[in-house]
Amino acid sequence: MSMTTAIVFWLLAWGMNMQLARSGWRDHRLVRIFVPVLFGVSLLVLWEAAVKSFNVSPVILPAPTDIATRFMAETATLWEDFVQTVLKGALSGYLIGCSAAFLTAIAIDRSRFLTAGLLPIGNFVAALPIIGIAPILVSWFGFDWQSKAAVVVVMVFFPMLVNTVQGLAEASAMQKDLMRTYAAGYFQTLLKLRLPAAMPFIFNGLKIATTLALIGAIVAEYFGSPTRGMGFRISTGVGSLSIDLVWAEIAVAALTGSAAYGLVAFFEKRLTFWHPSQRQ
Amino acid sequence: MTRLLPVLTVLLAIVALWYAAVAPMNIRQALDMAERGGAVVVPEGSRVRSETSVWTLMAQNTGEIARGYALDRPRLPTPVQVGAELWKTTGEMALRGRAFSTRSLIYHGWITLQSTLFGFALGTAIGILGAVGIVYSRTMEMSVMPWAIISQTVPIVALAPMIIVLSSQLGIEERAVPKAIISAYLCFFPVLVGMVKGLRSPSREQLDLLRTYNAGGFASFLKLRLPASVPYLFTSLKIGVAAALVGTIVGELPTGAISGLGARILIGDQFGTPLAIWAALFAAAILAGALVTLIGWLQGLAMRRMGVRA
Numbered sequence: 169m170s171m172t173t174a175i176v177f178w179l180l181a182w183g184m185n186m187q188l189a190r191s192g193w194r195d196h197r198l199v200r201i202f203v204p205v206l207f208g209v210s211l212l213v214l215w216e217a218a219v220k221s222f223n224v225s226p227v228i229l230p231a232p233t234d235i236a237t238r239f240m241a242e243t244a245t246l247w248e249d250f251v252q253t254v255l256k257g258a259l260s261g262y263l264i265g266c267s268a269a270f271l272t273a274i275a276i277d278r279s280r281f282l283t284a285g286l287l288p289i290g291n292f293v294a295a296l297p298i299i300g301i302a303p304i305l306v307s308w309f310g311f312d313w314q315s316k317a318a319v320v321v322v323m324v325f326f327p328m329l330v331n332t333v334q335g336l337a338e339a340s341a342m343q344k345d346l347m348r349t350y351a352a353g354y355f356q357t358l359l360k361l362r363l364p365a366a367m368p369f370i371f372n373g374l375k376i377a378t379t380l381a382l383i384g385a386i387v388a389e390y391f392g393s394p395t396r397g398m399g400f401r402i403s404t405g406v407g408s409l410s411i412d413l414v415w416a417e418i419a420v421a422a423l424t425g426s427a428a429y430g431l432v433a434f435f436e437k438r439l440t441f442w443h444p445s446q447r448q
Numbered sequence: 449m450t451r452l453l454p455v456l457t458v459l460l461a462i463v464a465l466w467y468a469a470v471a472p473m474n475i476r477q478a479l480d481m482a483e484r485g486g487a488v489v490v491p492e493g494s495r496v497r498s499e500t501s502v503w504t505l506m507a508q509n510t511g512e513i514a515r516g517y518a519l520d521r522p523r524l525p526t527p528v529q530v531g532a533e534l535w536k537t538t539g540e541m542a543l544r545g546r547a548f549s550t551r552s553l554i555y556h557g558w559i560t561l562q563s564t565l566f567g568f569a570l571g572t573a574i575g576i577l578g579a580v581g582i583v584y585s586r587t588m589e590m591s592v593m594p595w596a597i598i599s600q601t602v603p604i605v606a607l608a609p610m611i612i613v614l615s616s617q618l619g620i621e622e623r624a625v626p627k628a629i630i631s632a633y634l635c636f637f638p639v640l641v642g643m644v645k646g647l648r649s650p651s652r653e654q655l656d657l658l659r660t661y662n663a664g665g666f667a668s669f670l671k672l673r674l675p676a677s678v679p680y681l682f683t684s685l686k687i688g689v690a691a692a693l694v695g696t697i698v699g700e701l702p703t704g705a706i707s708g709l710g711a712r713i714l715i716g717d718q719f720g721t722p723l724a725i726w727a728a729l730f731a732a733a734i735l736a737g738a739l740v741t742l743i744g745w746l747q748g749l750a751m752r753r754m755g756v757r758a
Contacts, residue, residue, distance in 0.1 A: 182587070189586040200590065207591035228617045285454030289462075295690035296736050297697040299605075300710065300729045303717035308523065382603040387701060391717060399605075406609040418607060425601035 174217030181210035230412040238412040239419060245401070246420055253398040254424055256313035258385035261320025266377055269325045270370070273332035274358070287333055294326040302388040311392045319388040324377035331373030335366025368443050371436040378428040382421060463527055472502040473524035474516030479505060481519070482512045525723055533727040550707065553731045559708045560696050561735065563624045567631025568692040572685065574632065575639025582640075583647045583673075600637045604630060605698050612699070627708075631695030635688040642684025646677025678754065682747035689739045697732060709735070 185203050193199045212232050218224070219231040226234060239246070276282040302319050309315035339362045347357045389399025398417050405414035479497060483489045490508045491497060497505060506513055517526055525533075534553070541552040548555045578596070581588045612626040650672050658668040700710025709732045716724035 182591075185591050186587045189590050194586070194590070203587075203590040204592075204594035208595060225617075228614060281454050282458070284451065285456075285458030288451075288455055289458055292737065295687075295740060296733045297694040299694065299698055299701070300713045300725075300732060302701075303713060304722065304725055307717070307722075379601055379603065383605050383698075386603055387605045387698065390701060402609055406613055411610070411613070414610060418602075418610065422598075422602040425603055426598050429597075429601040 171217050171221045174213050177213050178210040181206050227409050227411055230415060234412050235415040235419065239416040242413060242416060245413075246416060248396050249398045249401050249417065250420060250424070252313060252394070252396045253316070253385050253389065254382070257316030257388070257397070258320055258381040260313070261317035261385065262324060262377060262381040264317065265321035265324035265381075266328050266374060268321065269328035269373075270332055273329050273336060277333060277336045283333055283337075287330065290326045290330040290333070294330055298323050298326075299384065299387050302384070303391045306388055306391045312394055316385045316388040316393075316397075320381045320384040323380045323384040327376045327380065328373040331369045331376075332366060335369025336362055338362075338369065339365040367440045368436075371432060371440065374432050375429060375436075378432055379425060382425050382428070386421065466524075466527055470522070470524050470526050471506060471513050471516055474519055474522050475502050475505050475509070475513065477519055477521075477523060478512050478516035479509060482509075482515055487512065521720060521722055523722065525726055529723060530726045530730060533723040534730055537724075537727055538731070553709070553712065553727060556707055556709050556712050556728070557731050557735055559624075560693070560700070560710065560732070563627040563696045563699070563708070564631055564689070564693045564735075564739070566624060567628035567695055568635055568689050570628060571632035571635030571688060571692060572639050575636040575684075575688070576643050576681075578636070578640045579643030579647055580669075582644055596637060596640055599633070604633055604695070607633075608699055627696050627699035630699040631692040634695035634698075635692040638684045638687040638691060639681070642680045642687075643677055646680030647673045649680065650676045675754065678750060679747075679756075682743065682750065686740050686743050686747075689743055690736055693732070693736050693739065 185206060188194060188199050188203055191199075216231050216233060219229055230238075276286055299319075301322060305318045305322070306315045309318050343361055343365070344357065347361050352360070386399040386402070389397045390403050393400045398421060401417050402414050405411065405417070476494070476497060479489050480494050483492065483494070489497075489512065491500065516522070519525075522529070537551065537553040541549060542554060546552060548558070578592065582593060583589075608626075608630050611629055615626045615629070654672060654676075655668065658672055663671065696708070697710040697713075700708040701714055709728045712728035712731075713725050716722065716728065
């Protein structure tokens with residue numbers, strides 16, 4: 169495919185998107201999905217044509233079709249790496265870190281003093297490049313997935329803590345008073361008023377944490393891992409110039425990240441349907 | 449004062465916890481050192497000790513616990529050790545006039561800061577331009593916005609080595625360029641989202657008022673939308689600059705960079721000098737704090753200039 173065809177295709181796709189964006193269908197669900205997909209496909213076509221027509225060496229940038237072929241050929245390796253990095257490292261760290269932060273938030277929420285002390289510190293730590301502690305934790309917990317999970321725990325803890333504490337402060341004094349007139353105790357108020365009110369914040373924290381969890385698990389593997397895992401494959405793939413395999417791993421990481429984010433967003437929609445930001 | 453007291457208390461508690469954790473973390477190493485030095489250690493031999501729990505070891509060798517607080521290469525250094533290392537590689541070197549020698553963290557911090565600011569400027573520019581495009585073109589909004597969100601769910605670190613390979617293959621020798629691209633990638637999204645919100649913040653009435661003044665699209669952009677977006681911009685710039693620093697350090701970590709705070713962490717790991725890692729980590733934290741504070745200060749200045757009362 170020549171570069172001109174690709175550019176013409178891209179222009180046609182953009183024109184069609186413009187038509188769709190102006191048409192009466194623009195708020196239809198299918199159109200909302202179709203427009204960005206068409207845009208993405210037209211970019212891939214541009215990439216493919218650029219690589220093929222300028223004869224870019226596959227060592228520099230492989231074409232999307234080459235990456236797809238390699239992806240299909242290496243599914244066993246990719247799955248092994250996925251299990252090691254995502255299911256063992258990132259997911260276990262994510263679950264431990266998020267639930268620890270959630271429980272800590274509920275515990276410190278009872279004391280105004282602790283909240284006032286921890287919130288600024290948590291906010292500060294959440295902005296730090298915590299990823300740098302990866303080598304320390306790898307030397308503490310060994311090369312296998314436990315150290316990756318530990319890095320993930322530390323990375324997701326503070327954003328999750330800060331969001332949950334803020335969410336728990338969300339219920340208004342009026343609402344709390346109403347609960348008191350119902351003779352509700354601490355746990356009833358927590359369960360029926362404050363936790364539901366905190367849900368949008370908690371989900372925000374969970375969303376931030378999904379991305380951080382993948383980043384943490386992959387970076388920690390650069391500092392030592394058994395001979396499997398996405399980070400391991402990427403760093404060795406770059407060294408041995410099997411760039412198409414690296415891109416296949418990147419595709420897996422991208423799909424995993426988007427899917428995890430989508431999953432959290434799905435539950436958010438289900439559980440916080442009452443919130444203004446979720447109403448149609 | 450009422451806000452400072454709780455923060456200080458929590459900080460103090462963290463430091464106390466840290467000190468308490470040093471003893472069990474370092475006891476094995478301390479006992480190994482003591483045994484090599486000829487002291488009597490119960491039980492003997494590090495092989496035997498590796499099967500005993502640290503609490504038993506501490507209970508049986510109370511005399512040797514203190515040794516764990518003064519190791520050269522501790523598993524967990526004390527805050528004082530980290531502070532001393534930080535001072536040794538910054539202030540002390542600056543006093544001797546060697547602030548920019550390759551052993552000084554000032555030099556490495558400066559390298560990191562340069563890429564961070566470069567990436568921050570790039571990311572902010574992309575974010576603002578993208579936001580203007582999204583606010584003014586429906587097609588842009590519908591086709592680009594979902595990808596901007598998806599781009600943030602892609603773990604950039606997976607791409608980092610690729611970006612570095614690509615730019616070196618393309619003949620870009622400068623180490624700072626790929627790092628800046630990575631930090632721009634992390635930094636553009638908060639700016640984009642904040643600016644879209646900000647540019648859309650003027651109300652219908654305000655936009656209508658400008659129309660009654662016969663203001664064109666460009667005039668209403670310059671005189672209403674842009675000023676209205678400034679508070680949103682600064683808030684997202686604070687997040688953006690922190691993200692840019694994370695991006696630079698991530699760009700330095702896995703790539704065999706020689707200079708920069710991330711490279712200090714990497715080298716500290718390879719040479720087994722935990723103190724160097726901890727000092728570089730704290731230097732990065734101080735840098736992040738300074739950058740965020742600086743933008744907060746600029747925000748206050750800009751808001752006062754624009755006539756907003758704090």
